[in-house]
Amino acid sequence: MASPEAGVRAKLWDAPVRIVHWLLVVLVAFSWWSSEDHLNWHRWSGYAILGLVLFRIYWGFAGGGAARFASFVKGPGAVLAYARGLPQRAAAAVPGHNPLGGWSVIAILAVLAVQVTTGLFAVDVDAFEAGPMSDRVSFETGRAIAEVHELSFRALQALLVLHVAAVLFYLFYKRTNLIRPMVTGWRTFPQDPGLAGAPAWRLVVGVVLAAAIAWFVSKGLRL
Secondary structure (H helix, E strand, C coil): CCCHHHCEEEECCCHHHHHHHHHHHHHHHHHHHHCCCCHHHHHHHHHHHHHHHHHHHHHHHHCCHHHCHHHHCCCHHHHHHHHHCCCCCCCCCCCCCCHHHHHHHHHHHHHHHHHHHHHHHCECCCCCCECCCHHHCCHHHHHHHHHHHHHHHHHHHHHHHHHHHHHHHHHHCCCCCCHHHHHHCEEEECCCCCCCCCCHHHHHHHHHHHHHHHHHHHCCCCC
């Protein structure tokens, strides 16, 4: 078998994917820190996360190469087949997320979507702090949504722990560095994976749409 280190160096992750990834890392940590005593910052961090999630969903369809959902969201058969090979020490140079990692990405995006959506309607116990759309629901419903907001964050924490554990598993057991490509964008493959990029106009459209929707939501869907 050809060593990945002796193969072809090719672009794996484009700049939009990498920027969204690391901004989410920073903003989720910031949202956690600001959730108690800095709720105004917490809200703005949530709006930024909403924009990033919207853009990543858009880019999963409009982006190129490994950014597209179609490139890494696989069926149960592919996931099980990949899982059976996990005990093997050698790791194939998969062009993008592997079948398990792909569903991890979908799960994290889904829980983040629940987080920001529930935050829009949540009300604190004293009704002093509330999301921009909390006036659309009763106080009791707002409190129930706030509980879901808290529970979904616990689910997000669990998913992120599993995500980090998987990265470390690949780094130390399978000798595959998944962090470097998410920083530089490049990875070495046995052969050129042929990952095509997306035109710049799609990026511009996605950024404008995501920012506009996040801003509109921050205003409670009021102009």
